Amino acid sequence: MDHPLFTxxxxxxxxxxxxxxxxxxxxxxxxxxxxxxIGLRVILLLTAAAxxxxxxxxxxxxxxxxQAILAGQDPVLxxxxxxxxxxMIPYFYALALSIGLPWEIAGRLCTVLADTVLxxxxxxxxxxxxxxxxRFQYACSPIALMIAxxxxxxxxxxxxxxxxxxxxARSHRAVAAGVLFGLxxxxxxxxxxxxxxxxxxxxxxxxxxxxxxxxGAVPFLFLVTLPxxxxxxxxxxxxVAKYLGGVRPIVGEWGWTAxxxxxxxxxxxxxxxxxxxxxxxxxxxxxxxxRRADRVDLTSAxxxxxxxxxxxxGAQYLLWFVPFLVARPTRxxxxxxxxxxxxxxxxxxxxxxxxxxxxxxNHTWWAMSSVLVxxxxxxxxxxxxxxxxxxxxxxxxxxxxxxxxxxx
Numbered sequence: 001m002d003h004p005l006f007t008x009x010x011x012x013x014x015x016x017x018x019x020x021x022x023x024x025x026x027x028x029x030x031x032x033x034x035x036x037x038i039g040l041r042v043i044l045l046l047t048a049a050a051x052x053x054x055x056x057x058x059x060x061x062x063x064x065x066x067q068a069i070l071a072g073q074d075p076v077l078x079x080x081x082x083x084x085x086x087x088m089i090p091y092f093y094a095l096a097l098s099i100g101l102p103w104e105i106a107g108r109l110c111t112v113l114a115d116t117v118l119x120x121x122x123x124x125x126x127x128x129x130x131x132x133x134x135r136f137q138y139a140c141s142p143i144a145l146m147i148a149x150x151x152x153x154x155x156x157x158x159x160x161x162x163x164x165x166x167x168x169a170r171s172h173r174a175v176a177a178g179v180l181f182g183l184x185x186x187x188x189x190x191x192x193x194x195x196x197x198x199x200x201x202x203x204x205x206x207x208x209x210x211x212x213x214x215x216g217a218v219p220f221l222f223l224v225t226l227p228x229x230x231x232x233x234x235x236x237x238x239x240v241a242k243y244l245g246g247v248r249p250i251v252g253e254w255g256w257t258a259x260x261x262x263x264x265x266x267x268x269x270x271x272x273x274x275x276x277x278x279x280x281x282x283x284x285x286x287x288x289x290x291r292r293a294d295r296v297d298l299t300s301a302x303x304x305x306x307x308x309x310x311x312x313x314g315a316q317y318l319l320w321f322v323p324f325l326v327a328r329p330t331r332x333x334x335x336x337x338x339x340x341x342x343x344x345x346x347x348x349x350x351x352x353x354x355x356x357x358x359x360x361x362n363h364t365w366w367a368m369s370s371v372l373v374x375x376x377x378x379x380x381x382x383x384x385x386x387x388x389x390x391x392x393x394x395x396x397x398x399x400x401x402x403x404x405x406x407x408x
Contacts, residue, residue: 001352002051007044007150008349014040014140015338021140022334027132030120037119037139041112044149049104053352057082058152063103066093074232086222087229088186089154108152115148115156118323121163125296126327138326142341143319146348153316158187162194163323166295169198174207175214182218190320193283193306194299201295251275254313254370263364275311282309290386297382300324304377313370315344325380336373336380343373 001007017036021028028036048054065075065083068090075083075090083090089110096106123135138144148156161184168177181198184191195215199208226232251271252261260271286305290298303321307313318340325333343366351362 001053001349003047004349004353007047008345010040010043010047011142011145011341011345014142014145015341018137018140018334021133021136025133026136028136029132030123030135033119033123033132033136033139034116036136038116040140040145041115041149044145045105045108045112048150048152049102049108054104055151055153058107062089062093062107062152062154065090066097066103066107069094069230070097072229072231074226074230074236077232077236085154085188086186086219087226088183088222089157091229092157108149111148111152111154111156114160115144117160118144118156118163121160121167122323122327124167125163125323130327134326138323141322141326141337143322143337143344146341146344147316147319150348151316153314153319154187155316155319158184158191159319159323161187162191165198166201166299169201169211170295172203172207174202174210177202178211178214179218181211181215185215186219186222190317193302196287197295197299197302251311253367255308255310255374256371257311258367258370263367264360271311275309278309279306279311282306290382292387292389293382293385294328294388296324296328297385297388300328300330301381304381307377308374315347318344328382328385330380330382330385332376332379336376339373339376343370 020026061079061082064079065087068075068078068083069087071078075087076085092110093107096109097103101109119135119139122138123131126134144156147153161180165177165180165184168180177198181191181195185195195212198215199211202208202211223237226237250265251257251268252264252266257268257271257275261268282305283302286301287298290301293301300321303324307317307321310317322337325337346366346369351359351366354362
């Protein structure tokens, strides 16, 4: 990265604004939140686009997928599985490239746009008195800024549809919830673990069936309509289906597998297999323990538990829980998100100052240091909100003047 100090300054500015908003009980307007959020994201987008360093997957996976659509080729097969998701996002890449934008901007444009819409949706997810503060805090989130504007990862696109699905399900709009969830699943495969949560938000079994069918229909349509846009065959589509959602057993980037590998990437199927079993069991236990909780709290608990036990993780995964924790914060949520942002920032900003050899040397301690983040994620779980019938959803926010009157 060519501008580490400037990038760090922009990120710290976002943190400072979020802290001030919380301490002084600010309730910024929607346009204020959008102005701040767009400003921070555009500044970092332009800085990242002009940088000599670009993320490996952004160049070697995402760009070829967009170019493949423009060339009428399958984005999965033409990249040898480097892009192993449905073609929805490569369509966006191709559109941005077709109007002449350089890839460094085109590849980040859709993630920044999605993350901007998330500012509004996170406020609606919070609702009530927290609406204004939640959307402003998400607008300033350093994790969101890094992943959307610097890395150009597709997590914001999956999340904007996922949060939209939650809002639609909360309004009992079954088909809309299913379609939005299907779009989230078409962007990335990980939202599948939250499908049961969205479905149980719907009031009747009939609506849940409608939501389930709609959720499955969207990714299916993206797959079967692929021949309309690229030159492919049914056999090729069967080959593509083998790649979709596939995960190579690369471990050693995060948590317990980083300790076992000494902070080095490694292909260890045994660790991956054991880790997947541990992951599914843990998520199942968490889902049961928080089964009576508010559905946003249930989601936060499940996603945080995922981070704690997963055998593999990319820094972009840390965005998964941010919209939900911002919407319904816990006592330790702000500290946990800031600690996670520091760890991710070291990877995005500090490690990119080195050449390849030095990067690998520093990667070992960085990967192993992830175990220091995990306790904060555990603390951030909504432990005291496991049953929404026994406790109020959130304590009311009171101004300093109200507090002084009450104490007097």
